[in-house]
Amino acid sequence: MLFRPRLMASLHAVPLPLAQGVSAFLFRQILERHSGLFDRLGAFKEKRxxxxxTDLPFSFLVDPSCKTTKAVRKSHPITADATVEGPLALLLALAEGRVDGDALFFSRRLAVTGDMESVIALRNALDDCDIDIAEIIANAAGPLHPMLRSLMVSIRKQALTSEGLSWN
Known part of the structure; x- marks a missing residue:
C-alpha cells in the first residue's frame, strides 16, 4: 500500500510543462473519442x-467553449465559474462516470463551489460517455498496450480502494 503515497509524493517534482502536456494529451484523446461531450452542456458550455x-501540486482549468485545458501550480490562482476539489482518484473516477458524484459531494469527500448547475450539467454529460482513462493511456503505448492497461487498471483499483470505494 506504500505505492500510492510514494507515487503521489513523486508528482510534486513534476515540471509544470510536463503536467500540462499530459493533461492536454488526455483531454484531446477524450474529445476525439467523445466529440459530443460538451454539446450536452447547452448554456453551460461557456462556463469554465x-x-x-487535493493530493497534487496542480490544478486544472477546463474551458469547454474553446475545448482547452490548462494545468497550473496551486500557488497560481485560477478563475473558474465552478470548482471541484477532492483526491485525484475521485476526480478521475467522476470523469469516467464510475462513482456516484452526489454521494461523494454529500459525504464531503468532494467540494464543489461556484455554479452548481454547470457542474451537474457536466457530470450528466460525463456519465453518458463511458470514458476509460486507463485505455486511453494504454493506447499510447503501442505494443505495450496490454501490459500498460493491466498496470493502469490495477493502479486505478488500488487508488479507489484506498479511498474506501470500489470501481463500478
Missing amino acids: FAFVP
Missing part, C-alpha cells in the same frame, strides 16, 4: 471548470 486534486 477548475479541478483541484
Whole structure:
C-alpha cells in the first residue's frame, strides 16, 4: 500500500510543462473519442471548470467553449465559474462516470463551489460517455498496450480502494 503515497509524493517534482502536456494529451484523446461531450452542456458550455486534486501540486482549468485545458501550480490562482476539489482518484473516477458524484459531494469527500448547475450539467454529460482513462493511456503505448492497461487498471483499483470505494 506504500505505492500510492510514494507515487503521489513523486508528482510534486513534476515540471509544470510536463503536467500540462499530459493533461492536454488526455483531454484531446477524450474529445476525439467523445466529440459530443460538451454539446450536452447547452448554456453551460461557456462556463469554465477548475479541478483541484487535493493530493497534487496542480490544478486544472477546463474551458469547454474553446475545448482547452490548462494545468497550473496551486500557488497560481485560477478563475473558474465552478470548482471541484477532492483526491485525484475521485476526480478521475467522476470523469469516467464510475462513482456516484452526489454521494461523494454529500459525504464531503468532494467540494464543489461556484455554479452548481454547470457542474451537474457536466457530470450528466460525463456519465453518458463511458470514458476509460486507463485505455486511453494504454493506447499510447503501442505494443505495450496490454501490459500498460493491466498496470493502469490495477493502479486505478488500488487508488479507489484506498479511498474506501470500489470501481463500478
